[in-house]
Amino acid sequence: MATVSVPGLSTQTIALPSLTGDPGLRNSLIVQSDAAPGTLMASVVAVGAPGFGLVEQIGKDELTLTNGGGHPWELTGGRDAVLLLFNHSAEAKYFNVKIGNGSVLWQQPYELAPMETRAISIRDLIAGQAKDQDGAVLPQTMEQGEISWFNANPSEGKGRLMQIDPVSQSVAGNRRAARNFSCSYTFVLCGASLATSSIAFDYDSSSSPLYLGPVIPAICLSANPYGCSGQSASHSGLGYTYNWGGNNQSIADVYGSWTSSTATFWGYGVGSGGATAIMASGNCLQSAFGTATVTRGISLGSTKVKNKTTKVAVGQQIHLTATGIT
Numbered sequence: 001m002a003t004v005s006v007p008g009l010s011t012q013t014i015a016l017p018s019l020t021g022d023p024g025l026r027n028s029l030i031v032q033s034d035a036a037p038g039t040l041m042a043s044v045v046a047v048g049a050p051g052f053g054l055v056e057q058i059g060k061d062e063l064t065l066t067n068g069g070g071h072p073w074e075l076t077g078g079r080d081a082v083l084l085l086f087n088h089s090a091e092a093k094y095f096n097v098k099i100g101n102g103s104v105l106w107q108q109p110y111e112l113a114p115m116e117t118r119a120i121s122i123r124d125l126i127a128g129q130a131k132d133q134d135g136a137v138l139p140q141t142m143e144q145g146e147i148s149w150f151n152a153n154p155s156e157g158k159g160r161l162m163q164i165d166p167v168s169q170s171v172a173g174n175r176r177a178a179r180n181f182s183c184s185y186t187f188v189l190c191g192a193s194l195a196t197s198s199i200a201f202d203y204d205s206s207s208s209p210l211y212l213g214p215v216i217p218a219i220c221l222s223a224n225p226y227g228c229s230g231q232s233a234s235h236s237g238l239g240y241t242y243n244w245g246g247n248n249q250s251i252a253d254v255y256g257s258w259t260s261s262t263a264t265f266w267g268y269g270v271g272s273g274g275a276t277a278i279m280a281s282g283n284c285l286q287s288a289f290g291t292a293t294v295t296r297g298i299s300l301g302s303t304k305v306k307n308k309t310t311k312v313a314v315g316q317q318i319h320l321t322a323t324g325i326t
Contacts, residue, residue, distance in 0.1 A: 067225075074143065079166060109237065148234075187219050207264050207266070
């Protein structure tokens, strides 16, 4: 750590010759200032880096209320496009990444440890046919599109797209250049739904392995970081908080964790009971509703068959055979 004084209305260049680079692009620098937010701007430039003539990293304000970004990317002519994600918070955070082009949609959350930088090559994703959370892959013929990324809440992390020119190309006199792009966006939680919204199970038992959920967030682009509505952007994402509860606890209530994306229930009475999942992000709260139906089981037994007991639901058809004893 070093301390430098920068006079007002001036710039200062600081050489960092003792730093050791990382081939996986996992190095990060944090510049902190005692001035008001937005007063000091910083960027890092590597000149004559191995394989490159110029690599520039444009600084990001840690306190900004924007929680995502995006930019077009291109792989034509031997180019590469690398998404750089940095978790500058003190806790592990999810970065939700979306890559699209026309009818192509690829969505994947990445969990980063505190102070971790992750480099994600779009070329490598395509070449390796990496599957996203839904099993989709990017077409091997895909050479351009758009990429976006976001955290569930502001001030959790930063991202940028680095376009790398091919070795044969010279930009502004440099043999090879890596240029950084990032249009800042504000993504807000604007709705919620349940992947499984209805289950039925026996009275006086757990619904497991059946459950309601997972809770699916609806994500919108908004000009207002404190708003909870806007233009639809995604129906996927992790990093949110959840709170479940049964609307009629005399019939069914949460059994186990009530703070995860899914919930199992215990049947206390016969009938249908509602359930509510509340999803939270920043100051946005969204609710998703489901139904837990509890059925009454009937026990059938016979002392002649090793006291075997079988439960069946009311209304279920079963076939019984009787063997006479002489």
